[in-house]
Amino acid sequence: MAITAGQVTTTSTLEQFRVEFNKLQTDVSGIEAGSLSFTNISATQISVAELTVTSTLSAASFIFEGTTDDDNETTFGVIDPTADRTINLPNASGTVLLTGTTENSFITGQTTITSGDIVSGSDELLISDASASIFKRVTVDNLISSAGGLTALVADTSPQLGAFLDGQGFDMRDLGLVEADNLSGSYGSSSAPITITVTVASKTAAHPYNGDGSSSAYFLDGVESPALQLNGVDNTTSDSGYYYRFDQADSSNSGHPLRFYLDADKTTAYTSGVTTNGTPGNAGAYTQIDVDEDTPNILYYQCSSHGYMGNHTIVVGSNKINHTEALISFPTTTGTLIGTGDTGTLPLATIDIDGGSDIGADLTSSDLIIVDDGAAGTNKKAALSRLTTFMSAQGFSAEDPTALAIALG
Numbered sequence: 001m002a003i004t005a006g007q008v009t010t011t012s013t014l015e016q017f018r019v020e021f022n023k024l025q026t027d028v029s030g031i032e033a034g035s036l037s038f039t040n041i042s043a044t045q046i047s048v049a050e051l052t053v054t055s056t057l058s059a060a061s062f063i064f065e066g067t068t069d070d071d072n073e074t075t076f077g078v079i080d081p082t083a084d085r086t087i088n089l090p091n092a093s094g095t096v097l098l099t100g101t102t103e104n105s106f107i108t109g110q111t112t113i114t115s116g117d118i119v120s121g122s123d124e125l126l127i128s129d130a131s132a133s134i135f136k137r138v139t140v141d142n143l144i145s146s147a148g149g150l151t152a153l154v155a156d157t158s159p160q161l162g163a164f165l166d167g168q169g170f171d172m173r174d175l176g177l178v179e180a181d182n183l184s185g186s187y188g189s190s191s192a193p194i195t196i197t198v199t200v201a202s203k204t205a206a207h208p209y210n211g212d213g214s215s216s217a218y219f220l221d222g223v224e225s226p227a228l229q230l231n232g233v234d235n236t237t238s239d240s241g242y243y244y245r246f247d248q249a250d251s252s253n254s255g256h257p258l259r260f261y262l263d264a265d266k267t268t269a270y271t272s273g274v275t276t277n278g279t280p281g282n283a284g285a286y287t288q289i290d291v292d293e294d295t296p297n298i299l300y301y302q303c304s305s306h307g308y309m310g311n312h313t314i315v316v317g318s319n320k321i322n323h324t325e326a327l328i329s330f331p332t333t334t335g336t337l338i339g340t341g342d343t344g345t346l347p348l349a350t351i352d353i354d355g356g357s358d359i360g361a362d363l364t365s366s367d368l369i370i371v372d373d374g375a376a377g378t379n380k381k382a383a384l385s386r387l388t389t390f391m392s393a394q395g396f397s398a399e400d401p402t403a404l405a406i407a408l409g
Helices: 014-033 140-146 385-393 403-407
Strands: 061-064 074-077 124-129 134-139 194-202 216-220 228-230 242-247 258-261 274-277 286-291 298-303 311-315 320-323 326-329 368-373 378-383
Touching: 134 140, 216 298, 258 274, 258 286, 378 385
Parallel strands: 194 242, 228 311
Antiparallel strands: 061 074, 124 134, 194 216, 242 286, 258 298, 274 286, 298 311, 320 326, 368 378
């Protein structure tokens, strides 16, 4: 601006008056044109449409009217600083985020990456330290270790894995009921059985009979034809067995009744303690089995209409060993089992003579009998011809009708 310290006094000449008047005319022209330039302005309040500051602007607050001249303004205030502060506005266009901002474009506006694009050693996460009231950063691979390890998934009611869980040699404890395998051995009564949901879908390479029989497979609680472990030992009361219900209400079960067999190829069906209800693929359809000590230790759950859709079950408390459809029951009393090559003693009471088949022909000298070798203490075989030799050595005649009875005592 042209205003200077000069002034017109009573002693000034006409020329001096003319010069100062011309300076005033220049200043008035600048005001009329809306263009003012000051090296320093000090005022209680300044109201302008546009203010350009090229050096320093000092104020306790700034009030912005906006494009509408009304009672609503935005006040830009400054908290009284206790030291020199510098705030740099970015060299970019955008919206300033405040501590109370709830709009999340700061995050959603960023470039999206997938889990496969994350570099665990260098990509970082922003974390609020509640105790220090500050932000901190941590790399992805240090996130879990910084927190002392992964300690709980309580908040996630349905966590899922994208691959195998590697326990690295450590036990997994306090798991409760593991669906499909039921490894915990939880008891299910006839009125509240352990329920396993059955669905049917195409076989995959994970099926033990993939490529054999049907192209479809049973899925138990979402697992493709797992080998099951069933529990149940005593059956001392009417409801002490362990009940397992295979729920076939899902429509995919239509035409695929689940049944139990002693073999995978369904040569021999197993029906003891097995009950069925409804039609597979419809509400209320199921196959249920009561498992106790008399349930064979190996059973196969298969479709009665199609081959090799299922797998096998192991009954851990069974006293019946089955192989190739044969069942062997353990005795109910204490004793020792004797095998085909065993030379031990066998109590006579355990040999059921009355239950055996009659030889149906006359005895010959080549027929065999069992003899307890008193000297060696083992059981041996002997031909009936040796009785004749024994009797003759004792002075009996072969024609003597009582000879055999006397020889046998």
